[in-house]
Amino acid sequence: MRNSLANLLTLLNLVLGMASLMLSVQGVYQVAALLVIVGMVFDGLDGRVARALGISSDFGKQLDSLSDIVTFGVAPAIIMWDVVLRDLGILGTVIACAFPVAGALRLARFNVQSGQKHYFVGLPITAAGGILATFALYHGLIPPFWLPILTVALSYLMVSKTRYPNFKHLAVPRFAYVVVPTIAIVVAGVMIYHRDLVARIIFCVLALYGGYGIWYDVQAFRKRRARRRDTFRSTHQ
Secondary structure (H helix, E strand, O other): OOHHHHHHHHHHHHHHHHHHHHHHOOOHHHHHHHHHHHHHHHHHHHHHHHHHHHOOOHHHHHHHHHHHHHHHHHHHHHHHHHOHHHHHHHHHHHHHHHHHHHHHHHHHHHHHOOHHHHHHHHOHHHHHHHHHHHHHHHHOOOOOOOHHHHHHHHHHHHOOEEEOOOOOOOOOOOOOOOOHHHHHHHHHHHHHHHHHHHHHHHHHHHHHHEEEHHHHHHHHHHHHHHHHHHHHHHHHO
């Protein structure tokens, strides 16, 4: 049981993604979006538990990626398609398909990368899916024409070379495998009774994390332009 705990959490993440998809096609996108957010909890815990218990494996890594593409790639895209993209016809379908495709490319690149553990290259699909799901949850507060643009922007950030901080390797107590089920139950309970508040808080955190990539790209562009300007001046003096 101890060796299977992390994989069980990963499979629960996958089950939540499937449940989100089934609710989406029934038009219950509010609950579907919340399930994606709850899936983020399990996705954040499985890797931590595996590392804390020393049971990390290539099998678990591949299982995690397959689960992520469903819960944070396909499910949020279908939710957004149900909310606004279906009204755009073929363009909306292309945008909806582009999101999980970008997520799959992001996951494939991550799986073959080695070395750097302090940052991610490209927006992690978990964060992108969570942002997209919460966008759909509060779509009434956002002008409709922004939602397709934001979906495309998130797709781009996933396949970009923007660096994002990696918090996965923060220290986790060895007894994590005991308290993980309790944490998951508490989070799920809070989501049920205070879902609007929790969803707003999660959205703000994810939006700041996603916006970091845009800020990073702008700063990198400014630095490149400044270097080119300095080089031009030095060669023409």
